[in-house]
Amino acid sequence: MNRGPLIFLGVFVAMAFSWYGMIVSPQRQIGGQQQATVEPAGIRYPVPRPGLAQRGAEVYRANGCGYCHTQQVRPRGYGSDFERGWGLRMSVAQDFLFEQPAMLGQLRIGPDLANVGMRWNDPQWHYRHLYNPKSTVEKSTMPQFPFLFEMRVIQGDRSPEALDLTGELAPPKGYEVIPKQEARALAAYLISLQSPLSLFEAPIPAEPKKDAEPSTNTVAVSSRNSQMLGLGESLTQ
Amino acid sequence: MNTQPSALANSAGPVSGDSAAAKSRVLQIDRSCRLPLMFLIACSLVWLVAGGFLSLISSIKLHAPGFLSQSSWLTYGRVYPAAMNALWYGFAFQGAMAVALWLMCRLGRAELMGGKGILLGAFFWNVAVKLGVLGILAGASTGHSMLEMPGYVSPLLFVSYCLMGVWALVTFHFRQERQLYVSQWYLVGALFCFPWIFTAAQLLLVFHPVRGTLQAVVSGWYGHALITLWAVPIGLAVLFYFIPKLFGRQLHSRHLAAFGFWTLAAFGGWGGMHAGAPVPRWISSVSIAGGMMMILPLIAVALNWHLTARGAKGPENNQVFRFVQFGAIAFFAASLLDIGGSFRVIGEVTDLTVFTTGVKALYLYGFFGMTIAGAIYYLAPKITGCDWPSDQLAKLHYLGSVVGILVLVLGLVAGGILQGVRINNPEIPFVEAIRSTIPFLGLSTLGGLLLLAANLAFLVNVIRLLALCCCTNCFASNRSPAGSGPAAAGANL
Numbered sequence: 001m002n003r004g005p006l007i008f009l010g011v012f013v014a015m016a017f018s019w020y021g022m023i024v025s026p027q028r029q030i031g032g033q034q035q036a037t038v039e040p041a042g043i044r045y046p047v048p049r050p051g052l053a054q055r056g057a058e059v060y061r062a063n064g065c066g067y068c069h070t071q072q073v074r075p076r077g078y079g080s081d082f083e084r085g086w087g088l089r090m091s092v093a094q095d096f097l098f099e100q101p102a103m104l105g106q107l108r109i110g111p112d113l114a115n116v117g118m119r120w121n122d123p124q125w126h127y128r129h130l131y132n133p134k135s136t137v138e139k140s141t142m143p144q145f146p147f148l149f150e151m152r153v154i155q156g157d158r159s160p161e162a163l164d165l166t167g168e169l170a171p172p173k174g175y176e177v178i179p180k181q182e183a184r185a186l187a188a189y190l191i192s193l194q195s196p197l198s199l200f201e202a203p204i205p206a207e208p209k210k211d212a213e214p215s216t217n218t219v220a221v222s223s224r225n226s227q228m229l230g231l232g233e234s235l236t237q
Numbered sequence: 238m239n240t241q242p243s244a245l246a247n248s249a250g251p252v253s254g255d256s257a258a259a260k261s262r263v264l265q266i267d268r269s270c271r272l273p274l275m276f277l278i279a280c281s282l283v284w285l286v287a288g289g290f291l292s293l294i295s296s297i298k299l300h301a302p303g304f305l306s307q308s309s310w311l312t313y314g315r316v317y318p319a320a321m322n323a324l325w326y327g328f329a330f331q332g333a334m335a336v337a338l339w340l341m342c343r344l345g346r347a348e349l350m351g352g353k354g355i356l357l358g359a360f361f362w363n364v365a366v367k368l369g370v371l372g373i374l375a376g377a378s379t380g381h382s383m384l385e386m387p388g389y390v391s392p393l394l395f396v397s398y399c400l401m402g403v404w405a406l407v408t409f410h411f412r413q414e415r416q417l418y419v420s421q422w423y424l425v426g427a428l429f430c431f432p433w434i435f436t437a438a439q440l441l442l443v444f445h446p447v448r449g450t451l452q453a454v455v456s457g458w459y460g461h462a463l464i465t466l467w468a469v470p471i472g473l474a475v476l477f478y479f480i481p482k483l484f485g486r487q488l489h490s491r492h493l494a495a496f497g498f499w500t501l502a503a504f505g506g507w508g509g510m511h512a513g514a515p516v517p518r519w520i521s522s523v524s525i526a527g528g529m530m531m532i533l534p535l536i537a538v539a540l541n542w543h544l545t546a547r548g549a550k551g552p553e554n555n556q557v558f559r560f561v562q563f564g565a566i567a568f569f570a571a572s573l574l575d576i577g578g579s580f581r582v583i584g585e586v587t588d589l590t591v592f593t594t595g596v597k598a599l600y601l602y603g604f605f606g607m608t609i610a611g612a613i614y615y616l617a618p619k620i621t622g623c624d625w626p627s628d629q630l631a632k633l634h635y636l637g638s639v640v641g642i643l644v645l646v647l648g649l650v651a652g653g654i655l656q657g658v659r660i661n662n663p664e665i666p667f668v669e670a671i672r673s674t675i676p677f678l679g680l681s682t683l684g685g686l687l688l689l690a691a692n693l694a695f696l697v698n699v700i701r702l703l704a705l706c707c708c709t710n711c712f713a714s715n716r717s718p719a720g721s722g723p724a725a726a727g728a729n730l
Contacts, residue, residue, distance in 0.1 A: 001495055002417045004409060004425060011426040011502050015433055015466075018506025018527075022458045023437065026451055026520055033448065062376035064314015070589055074513035078585055083663030091515040096449035101380035101442070104453045104514065108589045108660060109299065111667050133302070139668045141675070143298055143313050144306040 030093050038197050045199070046097050049192055056189025059182045061101060063145070070105035071114040071193065076205075085119070086112040087195065089202045095195050110142055117194035126187035127163050127179050135169050148183035151175055262346065267619045269348035270339050273355040274620055275703060277335035278613055280363050282696040284327025285606070289689040291320035296682040300675045310374045318385040319373040324601060325383070325463070326394070327366045331359065332609040333471045334401050337424050339616050340478055341405050344421050345412025351404035358400025365393040381442050381456040383463060388443040395435065402428050419494040423474035426502060430466040434459055434506075450516050457509030457524075464600055465505035465531065472568065472608045473501075473538065479561045479611065480542050483552055489544035497537030504530035511588040512581050528579030535572045556631050560611030563639060567603030571596055574650065586661060591674070592653025595681075599646045602688060607638060610695065617699065621706035630698040637691025645684025652677025 001007065035044040049057070060066070073087035081087060091114050096102045120126060125136060131149050133140035149163070154176045162176035171177050179187070198204040295317040298304050305311045342349050349355075369386030372378070378385040386394070405428055409421065438459035441447050447455060481488045488494065507527025510520050542565065551558050574596045578587045587593065614631065618624055625631055652674040659670035 001422060001491075002415065004417070007417075007422050007425050008429060010499065011429055014499075014502040015430060015506055017503070018462075019433075019437065021523065022507060022509070022520070023441070023455060026454050026517065027447055029517055030449075031447060031451060061378065061380040062315075063309065063312055064318060064378065066380065067314045067317050072513075072515050078513045080661045080663040084660075084667065090513075093450045093515055093517065095515065099449055099452075100446060102449050102452040103380055104450065106382060106589060106593065107591065108656075109591075109671060137668060139672060141300070141302050141668070141671055143302045145312065146307060147309040147312075 053188040053192040056185035059186040066103040066105040068109035069113045072104045073114050087115045088204045092202045115194045117191040121191050123187040151177050266342050271620045273352045274335045277331045277359050281328050281331035285692050288320050288323030293685045296685050299678045319370045336612045341408045344418050346414040347412045350407045355401050358397045361397035365390045383460040391439045419477045420474040422498050423470040427467050427470035434462045461509035468605050472605050475608045475612045483558045484546045484549040493541045497534040501534035525579050557611045557615045560607050564608030571599040586657035590653035590656040591649045595646050595649025603642045623705045626701040630694045634691045634695040637687050641684045641688030645681050648677045648680030
């Protein structure tokens with residue numbers, strides 16, 4: 001091994017193999033993936049995100065929420081993602097088809113958010129939580145994001161969007177805290193994070209409980225959300 | 238430091254000859270490195286301190302959520318990636334480049350070529366990293382781990398890297414000593430791998446993005462390869478140089494070294510996806526298998542060093558040796574933790590926790606940083622012709638680093654295991670699970686603080702060395718260039 005070119009060539013070949021194996025073949029396998037038709041309702045899944053929520057994804061990226069939150073439900077029996085109610089089924093590649101960038105995350109300092117829209121679907125809750133997480137979750141260790149909000153003098157009537165803050169967090173008299181456009185977008189994005197549909201590769205196990213339909217209450221919740229977001233009724237039938 | 242028996246003089250490798258001619262040749266070689274390398278080293282250490290400061294802020298935020306929360310620029314999700322980018326691209330790359338260039342020169346017995354080009358490259362590299370880190374703080378991150386710097390800086394990064402790297406290869410090409418030493422294999426490999434993985438990842442993530450979870454596959458692969466195919470080979474090149482040299486022995490086996498080298502090259506690029514990720518299952522399985530195969534190069538390297546050093550006593554009271562030794566041990570510890578974490582049963586707990594952060598910190602600070610620091614303690618006096626101004630600062634640097642790294646990594650690794658166990662137990666409410674890791678996160682903040690202080694001491698020492706070098710060389714220019722410097726330099730180390 002005294003020849004430079006030989007080393008070079010060897011490393012090149014080794015790299016080429018791993019590059020082919022880890023990058024090219026996954027791309028060939030799922031790079032051309034399309035929306036799937038989910039039976040029985042014939043929904044095309046995933047549904048593209050409406051504009052406001054899409055801008056929220058940018059806020060999520062810019063502020064690095066993904067350094068504390070994952071968006072991936074691990075398979076049943078691997079970890080306790082199901083038991084914690086982070087999703088009805090595991091996340092699969094199909095769920096992320098339109099994500100740009102795909103923010104799967106690498107750390108769980110906070111809960112998984114792949115289906116947070118199914119747990120918290122009220123923008124007001126998200127506003128208060130983002131403004132100061134302790135206002136909704138008493139012992140929260142999540143950082144505050146006051147810069148997504150504006151404190152202003154109440155002019156005329158109190159804004160319907162103003163945050164309901166009590167105790168220490170309440171703004172001074174005559175002031176109100178309202179979400180900036182970024183916070184509105186972010187809340188819309190968070191509410192849009194839900195994958196309630198059973199897919200071929202990741203079926204939602206039928207619950208042995210009362211209803212034959214899988215997990216009725218979640219569907220009810222997501223029905224409200226998706227109407228709110230204009231996702232179309234089709235998603236929830 | 239030429240204390241080795243002259244029987245070893247004619248072989249390629251770190252053990253160099255004794256004659257006066259050889260000495261003056263070495264002197265010439267070292268001098269040719271002075272300006273570009275000291276620039277790279279100084280910049281690298283400034284980034285080390287800046288990055289350490291940013292990561293300290295982010296670390297505090299994990300247990301004090303209200304800390305510095307008013308400004309969007311200092312929110313956790315920006316400061317943390319800014320710190321990582323400052324440390325990797327600012328500190329690690331420039332430090333590595335400096336040491337790699339010097340090794341190329343010394344091992345090839347050739348003067349450094351293209352000093353001006355390297356300076357230019359280093360200058361633009363710094364501009365790019367600065368723009369990139371500011372971009373992240375301003376919210377322009379790409380959102381891809383380890384590649385957060387906004388798309389507009391990556392061409393600049395690439396070009397300035399090539400400006401520097403190409404001279405390493407030119408110097409290598411025109412080497413006088415034709416026989417190659419193990420370190421040179423690793424350097425050639427690493428210098429070539431980085432532009433490959435970097436362009437591949439940038440093209441597929443930023444300029445012509447692949448869809449959906451494939452992005453996570455690409456960025457995971459990049460993050461993995463950045464450690465296994467860039468940081469590890471550079472660090473190993475340094476260790477393969479210094480271990481035989483400091484023990485005054487020849488490397489035990491070239492064949493074993495070749496085995497280690499090729500297994501690393503073959504398996505290093507297969508990784509980056511943890512089990513249970515939303516990608517086709519085989520990708521995670523291949524990643525896991527690739528991670529486990531890293532045991533082969535690890536064993537080969539460990540055995541080789543062990544057999545090289547067996548029965549010999551390392552030099553006493555030697556600053557270079559201390560750092561290099563710690564670096565070597567940290568390499569084994571980090572690799573073992575990494576390999577351990579790639580088993581499914583262990584990964585179920587440690588994936589997605591600060592355990593992985595801890596392992597990365599051990600690679601970066603423990604293995605890479607300490608190894609590079611050891612090399613800098615050796616080479617800086619030689620290329621400047623001046624002794625280190627302060628032994629005290631050097632000792633402080635060592636002590637602070639050792640304690641700091643141990644506390645930091647212990648906090649993250651133990652905290653991460655606790656975090657994983659608690660999160661996997663659905664009986665415990667999530668917030669309680671996270672709260673129970675706070676003491677460990679606090680420990681890691683403490684470690685980060687010590688480390689920052691240690692690195693500050695290092696930076697001050699280097700700045701004083703530069704000042705000394707300027708005084709003796711630039712202002713007293715009528716002194717003979719081969720003054721008392723280099724022969725005495727490093728004698729107290």
